[in-house]
Amino acid sequence: MMGGRSSSPRRRLTERLLLAPYSLWAVVFIVVPLAFIAYYALTDNNFSFTLENITRFFTATSTITAENGQSQEVRTYLLIFARSLKLAVISTVVCLLIGYPMAYIISRAGPRAQKTMITLIMIPMWMNFLIRTYAWMTILQDTGILNGFLGLLRLPGLHIIGTESAVVVGMVYDYLPYMIMPIYSVMAKMDLRLEEASHDLVCNRLQTLWRVILPLSMPGVISGVTMVLIPSISTFYISQKLGNGRFFLIGDAIEGQYVANNLHFAAAIALIMMIALLAAMALMKHFTDRAFQGGE
Amino acid sequence: MKRSSRIYTILIFVFLFAPIAILLVFSFNEAKSLSVFSGFSLKWYQELFRDSDTLRSVQNTLVLALSASLISTVMGTAAAVGIHRLRSKYARAALDTVTNIPMINPDIITGISLMLMFVFIGSRLGMAASLSFWTMLIAHVTFCLPYVILQVLPKLQQMDPSLPEAAMDLGCTPTQAFFRATLPEIMPGVITGLIMAFTLSLDDFVISYFTAGNGFQTLPIRIYGMTKKTVTPKMYALATIIFFTILLLLLLSNFADRDDEKQKRKK
Known part of the structure; x- marks a missing residue:
């Protein structure tokens, strides 16, 4: 029997039969559900068209009382959105600053040491993140393990739990491996001779880092930044536990509306977050493309 | 590895494994506390296996x-x-x-x-x-x-x-x-x-x-x-069991890899 290349209609048929289940699945369970977010966001409880959910996001206000007793009227969801963005950006920058040197050290170690260190970095990722985050709560509590340790060293205790710093610690802890892994895989493939050549051409170590290693590792940095930024902007558990529920993030807002069965408003928040993320990624791509062209 | 690199690596791994170490230790705690260790006990493991x-x-x-x-x-x-x-x-x-x-x-x-x-x-x-x-x-x-x-x-x-x-x-x-x-x-x-x-x-x-x-x-x-x-530490007991299961699977796959490499070398 002749199959394969020689009989093109037959080939096209097998192609279709192989792709049909996945294509159907992808349309029904990936594309259509996204349309449902837009549909719910733009309708009311009777499924008639409204912009109310969207305008509510931008205009809803609430009163917050500052520590000095002054109360202030704020735009609730814009404030939550700004806070999510701020904490996610801080966490991403911290992950990059901590993770970049780590990725470099691993990539320049011996093959066996590399494998061991990569496995060690991945082990925490396989453990339930809810329990790990909870364990951080017991470490950072005012009467927790960290302060007990500081007390032994006769150092003053720290009040971390329930602050924005605690939320950042939790995010950095949970997402650091996502930053290290892509940067490491780019650096491991880098030609070591480039570094040597740069040293030979009287570049000092800082110049080598800035002019050779950094530009070459840029693809890894970009995917690391995306992989940390996206989950940290949309998380809803870390802030509830480590922020004592005082720092509502955009993910908490969506979850709260879901629990309260306000599905249409939950969809509206999700839609706005999705559009903001797409815009941010397009912007990032634009700037990195330009930076690369400028460097050449 | 240089000394500064080694210290840095150790610090990162302390950070990554601190919460895991905490839950390993406190799963064996006698009391219900998750931050004060009062004595060794297996009672949370027993409770876990009774929790249907x-x-x-x-x-x-x-x-x-x-x-x-x-x-x-x-x-x-x-x-x-x-x-x-x-x-x-x-x-x-x-x-x-x-x-x-x-x-x-x-x-x-x-x-x-x-x-x-x-x-x-x-x-x-x-x-x-x-x-x-x-x-x-x-x-x-x-x-x-x-x-x-x-x-x-x-x-x-x-x-x-x-x-x-x-x-x-x-x-x-x-x-x-x-x-x-x-x-x-x-x-x-x-x-x-x-x-x-x-x-x-x-x-x-x-x-x-x-x-x-x-x-x-x-x-x-x-x-x-x-x-x-x-x-309660019962959840930590569960996490500890998950941790050791993962570790065991990793070690097994590591040995399998090594056998594979040996066979390839023989060929």
Whole structure:
């Protein structure tokens, strides 16, 4: 029997039969559900068209009382959105600053040491993140393990739990491996001779880092930044536990509306977050493309 | 390694393993406290094995992860072969874009979008509860599929295309050629895809949270419910068991790798 290349209609048929289940699945369970977010966001409880959910996001206000007793009227969801963005950006920058040197050290170690260190970095990722985050709560509590340790060293205790710093610690802890892994895989493939050549051409170590290693590792940095930024902007558990529920993030807002069965408003928040993320990624791509062209 | 690098590495690993060390230690705590250690005891392990709800959620998680990873591996491998053979540039670009969506989108968006669709269809059909084991299975297969395709596709591209052709010249039907020539070549990718799908499904909380019905509880959802109230060291005992299971699996796969390398060297 002749199959394969020689009989093109037959080939096209097998192609279709192989792709049909996945294509159907992808349309029904990936594309259509996204349309449902837009549909719910733009309708009311009777499924008639409204912009109310969207305008509510931008205009809803609430009163917050500052520590000095002054109360202030704020735009609730814009404030939550700004806070999510701020904490996610801080966490991403911290992950990059901590993770970049780590990725470099691993990539320049011996093959066996590399494998061991990569496995060690991945082990925490396989453990339930809810329990790990909870364990951080017991470490950072005012009467927790960290302060007990500081007390032994006769150092003053720290009040971390329930602050924005605690939320950042939790995010950095949970997402650091996502930053290290892509940067490491780019650096491991880098030609070591480039570094040597740069040293030979009287570049000092800082110049080598800035002019050779950094530009070459840029693809890894970009995917690391995306992989940390996206989950940290949309998380809803870390802030509830480590922020004592005082720092509502955009993910908490969506979850709260879901629990309260306000599905249409939950969809509206999700839609706005999705559009903001797409815009941010397009912007990032634009700037990195330009930076690369400028460097050449 | 230089001394400064070594100190830095140690600090990072202390940071990464501090909470794990804490839960290992406190799972053996005699008292209920999660921050003051008062004595060694195995009582939380005994309590864990008496907690039938938690044990059932472990079983549910395994059943779900096994079904989701098997379905997504079969469907994803077929899809990868189909995508690999695709000639049309536009069809390929469209499929690549759709495949990327669940990986780029935050989990909360994937979860909410599927939940809205299930709830909508459920209410139109007049169902009392629209979310169940099946909606969760659909959600898990959906977020596992892209990872399987991404593992299998590169193996197909590395494969010598004359291999299945030679099989067919030797009298195989296309189906036989696939199972006897193509599949063994791409097997490492298929297995990595299966393992990735299995672990992703096992560990998923966010998407499960939005698509789970009342009747079917997985372990991450049960843990979420438990952390809303006061947590006892029982949960840490569970985490400790999970940790050592992972460690054992890693050691086994490491030995398997080494045997593999030895055999390759002998050849």
